Amino acid sequence: MFLTAHALTAAVLVDRLGVHSTLWALVIGFCSHFVLDAIPHGDEGLDKGKGFVRVLWTWALADGLVLTAMLFLLLPRVPWILSLPVLAAMVGSIVPDALQAVHHLVLPLSRYMRFHHRCHEYFGKRIGIRYGLLLQGGLVMILLTLFILTPSA
Numbered sequence: 570m571f572l573t574a575h576a577l578t579a580a581v582l583v584d585r586l587g588v589h590s591t592l593w594a595l596v597i598g599f600c601s602h603f604v605l606d607a608i609p610h611g612d613e614g615l616d617k618g619k620g621f622v623r624v625l626w627t628w629a630l631a632d633g634l635v636l637t638a639m640l641f642l643l644l645p646r647v648p649w650i651l652s653l654p655v656l657a658a659m660v661g662s663i664v665p666d667a668l669q670a671v672h673h674l675v676l677p678l679s680r681y682m683r684f685h686h687r688c689h690e691y692f693g694k695r696i697g698i699r700y701g702l703l704l705q706g707g708l709v710m711i712l713l714t715l716f717i718l719t720p721s722a
């Protein structure tokens with residue numbers, strides 16, 4: 570799943586749970602990543618095939634730009650998005666995919682990669698990238714609605 574969906578989900582989660590501990594928010598964000606990854610989401614196979622590193626970096630750059638743009642758009646109406654626990658949750662939700670980059674570029678983390686892969690395959694179903702983008706776009710729209718229309722915990 571894309572970082573935008575992970576980070577916004579983690580932000581809403583810790584806010585709605587009323588988590589004020591930065592450490593717990595980080596842990597919740599980290600764990601929420603694997604739960605979301607279990608839902609078929611269309612981009613599970615981006616880290617395979619010839620030239621996958623360049624493909625991954627391209628998607629990650631676009632994803633990071635979308636997330637940054639959304640945070641800037643949300644900030645005037647949702648100032649708590651920059652609270653420490655919410656930021657920690659968003660960082661925690663991104664760490665699992667950053668560890669994938671570490672595995673591919675710096676240090677093999679084979680056991681971790683097997684676990685992450687098993688999360689992607691949890692339901693044994695896959696959908697195409699187009700449906701995945703629709704699903705994740707829908708999720709992001711719901712999260713944005715929650716951010717803007719409902720009060721913080």
Ligand SMILES: [Zn+2]
Binds near residue numbers: 570606
């Ligand atoms: Zn992941």
